Amino acid sequence: MTQLSVNLNKIALLRNSRGRDFPNVVEFAKKFIALGVHGITVHPREDERHITRQDARDLAKLLADYPDVEFNIEGYPSEDFLDLVEACNPDQCTLVPDAADQLTSDHGWDVAWHHELLEMVTDRLKKSGIRVAAFMDPDLEQIRRVADTGVDRIELYTEEYASTYGSPQQDAVLKKYIEASAEAQRLELEVNAGHDLDSHNLATFLTIPGILEVSIGHVLTVECIEQGMPTVVANYLDICKESA
Ligand SMILES: CC(=O)[C@@H](O)[C@H](O)COP(=O)(O)O
Numbered sequence: 321m322t323q324l325s326v327n328l329n330k331i332a333l334l335r336n337s338r339g340r341d342f343p344n345v346v347e348f349a350k351k352f353i354a355l356g357v358h359g360i361t362v363h364p365r366e367d368e369r370h371i372t373r374q375d376a377r378d379l380a381k382l383l384a385d386y387p388d389v390e391f392n393i394e395g396y397p398s399e400d401f402l403d404l405v406e407a408c409n410p411d412q413c414t415l416v417p418d419a420a421d422q423l424t425s426d427h428g429w430d431v432a433w434h435h436e437l438l439e440m441v442t443d444r445l446k447k448s449g450i451r452v453a454a455f456m457d458p459d460l461e462q463i464r465r466v467a468d469t470g471v472d473r474i475e476l477y478t479e480e481y482a483s484t485y486g487s488p489q490q491d492a493v494l495k496k497y498i499e500a501s502a503e504a505q506r507l508e509l510e511v512n513a514g515h516d517l518d519s520h521n522l523a524t525f526l527t528i529p530g531i532l533e534v535s536i537g538h539v540l541t542v543e544c545i546e547q548g549m550p551t552v553v554a555n556y557l558d559i560c561k562e563s564a
């Protein structure tokens with residue numbers, strides 16, 4: 321069964337839009353946990369446009385009381401980010417090659433350029449007992465290169481899958497992800513996935529064998545506004561239960 325990790329970035333974005341602590345990110349984490357999600361994901365960006373460093377610390381404190389709920393912190397491994405991750409000590413850190421001015425995450429690592437950085441950061445975080453994942457395109461050559469950096473997992477960047485879902489390109493694109501996931505597992509890398517997954521496209525994606533975790537936030541948040549959190553979370557958990 322694939323684990324569902326809910327990304328709280330957009331709850332924080334709403335909170336930041338009014339200059340007071342409402343909606344409260346920790347309270348929404350509790351609501352999602354009460355509905356049965358397996359994990360909480362946040363992506364504290366340098367400009368704190370949504371999740372702040374304090375949010376991450378507050379969530380770390382909350383999740384210490386929920387040992388069965390995983391905490392995943394995503395971000396670019398700057399010194400400031402790494403200090404925050406070590407202070408929060410999450411179950412997992414997902415390394416994302418985002419520049420500070422990017423609108424959102426839109427590519428995986430180019431390991432040829434960043435091999436040394438990934439190797440050094442991974443070694444540092446694993447010494448704290450943190451599982452390390454690398455945010456990757458479904459690119460076989462990049463996945464082969466990342467295998468010897470020491471990362472435990474990859475997170476497949478699924479925007480291309482989501483944007484072609486339901487189009488004539490769907491099957492060819494899905495095949496790329498099937499092959500990328502299989503190659504990662506052949507190299508003894510575990511596989512997560514995320515970005516633009518939603519309640520319509522997720523079930524087909526989870527026909528790919530061995531997807532351990534999906535992290536979902538943007539569309540899930542909108543679906544919760546439309547349909548209510550209980551209905552939406554129950555639907556995602558049902559889909560995750562049926563994963564290959
Ligand atoms: C890494 C990834 O694809 C997402 O987890 C990312 O956190 C999205 O960031 P925004 O919510 O800032 O678009």
Ligand SMILES: NCC(=O)COP(=O)(O)O
Nearest residue numbers: 514515516535536537538
């Ligand atoms: N790693 C993906 C994630 O955490 C959430 O991505 P999205 O669902 O907000 O696109």
